[in-house]
Amino acid sequence: MITTLAVHPTTTTRAQTPDQIQAANLALRYLRLLLKQAGPVHGNLSEPFSFNSLGLSSRRGGSGRRRTTGEGLILSSNDTEVINNKFANESSLWARAEDFWQVVGWCFNCSILHKRRWDRWNAWLTYMLEVLEADWDAREHDGGDESRERSLIVKYINSGVTTAGRQRRILRAIFADGRTKSVAEFGEVWENETKALKKDMDIKKAEKKIDIETDNYGDYMEDEDDEDLEDSADDSSSQPEQISQSQDSTPNVADDLGGMASINLRLRLLSLLSKVSAVLPDDFTDLNSLYDNFLEHIRSLPIPAFFLIMSPTTLRVFTPAAASSLTQYILRSLIAASAPLPLNDNLSQDILERSYIPYAANTISIVDNTKVSLCVETLLRLLDFHIGLAWTPGLQEAAEVGIRARTAKAKRKQTKRGTDGDGACDGTWLAASAERIRGVVGMAKP
Template sequence: MALSSQLSLSQETTQLPCYRPAKSIPFELREHCIIYFEEQLCKDNTLHQHCEHCVDRHDADSQALALLTNLLVAGTSLCTDSRLIPAHVPPPPQLALVATLVVHPSLTTRTSSIEKQQASNDALRFLRHLNTLVGPVSARFSTAFAFTSTNTSRRNGRRPRGPEPDTSDGNDDEGIIHAEIANAGSLWARAEDFWHVVGWAFNCSVGWKNRWERWKLWLEFMLDALDDDLAECIQMRGKRSSGDKPTVGNGPLETSIIIQYLKGLGETRTGRRRLMRAIFADGGTKSLSEFKEVFANETKERKKKEEDQELTRPVKVDIDQGIFGDYLDQDDDDDSITMDVDQRTRSSTRLSALARGGSDVSLASETDFDRSTAKPETSDVGDSESFGGAEAVALRQRFISLLAKASSAFPAEFCDLEDLFDVYTEFIRPLPLPIFSTLVSPSTPYLDHHTHASLTQMLLRPLIASSAPKYDTNALRQADLEACYLPYAANSTGVADNAKVSLCVEALLRVLHRYAGLEPVASLATATETGIAARKKKASFDGRKTTGEKEAAEEYAKTVLDMSALRMTLFLETLRGGQPSVTHNR
């Protein structure tokens, strides 16, 4: 099937933020940051006699991050679209350390020190500011976030490929920090590659919730940075092809971070299957054997006794010295830095949902708010909790979307969309019905509508009855939907398979209605009703007796099949009651 390339086109025409230019931090201030970091990272937080500039190690990391943040944001209020003041950006080695501090166990789940936990939150806050103000290209994320593990690639017999450090300033030791956690003990050295980290993080979403709370924040930042970096690279390509001078960066397109991470897998289907195993890591035996913990004894948490001692320690207050104890402290929970943003997002989501008032005909079964508050409909092991919960599933969706964008923009460097979707189909089709439903009929779209339609058709190929006509055209039309998909059941009597076919054709109905318009003609109603009846009849022939969890899963599948049929029936009634917003060209 020839897939649409309009995804990359839409990316090229997207207007990027007005990033500030980047400039190096002055040598003296850079050395101050190194001193702060190295002193904080001294083993066991003990004062070393040979340290010339020793300070209170309880807050040295925070001092370094506060200095970096102040240097970065200075002058932001004076910037305009026509006048962008350069921002001070730390060298890649320091950025690599900051990204490690976000998730390192010694600052998060294995410490009761409020100062260390605050330093971890400060590190994440700084990285987010840097990505927003300067952008991933000028900040040299491709160099800072390169994996330096000496492990050879198990797939292609060579080291994972990554971007070479930028030594254009002639200083190979720029910003080097002499501490274990910044070198051999860093995230970038301990992990085999990016997909090792992704797989382990999603394993944590199922088996180790405290670790997941930190890995979740790290994944969210990395996805933001990878998306922004890819958008910059695509825009640079557009400017080069049009003869314009690029406004961001001058490096080759191959420096796109996600492409570098993908090149490390090799160019075979085996490599693509590994990244899909990482995205769908479920904490099972096979997944844990392939994606092991990144840091030594990472899942070992602090003892309760230590935590109690920390919480009951005396609070020092000295007003004359400006020390107010914990009276002015913010909530130092691991995820406190995202609390305000999350609350604002939820509020805006609810308000926008109320404002829409249901004026748009949608086949989605629930809104974002409904999904976050509703109880699971079944205790089947295939619900979202078995894949880490709703937040983990949403991040998995973002990875699926990111890979589709990368494949559409750089098919020669990665693979074309059809090959990618072939691997998607292999992994998504056998998923438990609740997860399959979330990926095929999401309450919030995570794919471009052309890509969503193409992926859904690929998923239907191995599921739909063999009597259905083969469809191999680039753009799906209403007549094709009526002839090739709507009237058919699954190729098996399984209730779950027929429910999956129903969800797929329902998703295609939604995509065509929203982005192309549907004519409320009799043939559309006939095809839809024929398919509903065919799937119900086919599923009723499954005479296998089930008990326990299998029986509960089958009952859930019957509910999904019935509810999907009901939504399509209501959709047809609504469509007949009013003209579509766009006249569809059959």
């Protein structure tokens, strides 16, 4: 119930009184305090944070299940306390959503299409990631792999669709982009969730006193009539498919993925999935298969979005080894076939000089050559930050050879602005990346 109060539209974006907004804020504060004081494992957060779509659940263990009656969901005899209101039962987040990934996809769709709803979903998803990360880390110390198999993230991974399709669905949720197909798959949790109250509703509805002791929740338990609702002013007036990717919008390019807060949460989820794959491949998938799915979504991004996702700053949510491995994995799919690729992901300055820096893309596309340059730049910065670069004539020469190779190859198809279907890529991004590569190498000089 408390988790639902933190994000339900009637206590947030459709709140009619300051008390309702305060209830949502206090609910989130309580959840954060619970995580801080009790922790995810000892606080047994896996139990209340279980999805039971359609009112069926075995989250109490044993034979205890929920059943639906005309008055909502009635807890079985296993439960020590009954909370008889809709936020704890049929209208709770955990009953309304299909599973965690449906909510994740809806959160990210809101980050693009419904900014007011995103404000609340952002807070919820940030909290849930704190829970998932803390739960995973705590189990590393409590019992190793066996304990991690019971982690909340593994529970969410194994829920929902069949094994064959779950990995792709999870990645589609994380990369939800607000387009029609994405909204159809990851839709709203509550009916009419994005609609706002008509302006005169605040005047028509008087405040009602709340008394939890007597089960009097004032307006909280009242359903809004459809005629009391209208489209929210923050809803995008254009179709999701018309999201701009032009160079004129590059200062706000993060908005194409919902803003930097949304990008950071997406990457934190990818990082957590990488950790699960590395430790428990049998429970999810091996790293190569996971990175194949990462590649499918990241490689096709427009240059500005690709730059944001693959920059060393945003990749810091990954471990250094994972950030390096992911960058190399994407780079290998783009780089020229003549590049002598290393046998593993262990990165060193020598490998950079021989295998990556001097090479162009495997196509004459300016987009692909720009992405190769951005990946090379990221690897240089990662190595410099975590280990340190040592300037040598060979490093300088490799950098210049690579810059010339990518520029020359890309120019062979640079006949007009917007070639290769990316209006933001006219050579500016490639030239800027080349200068940054020179800068990183130059800074390594003693």
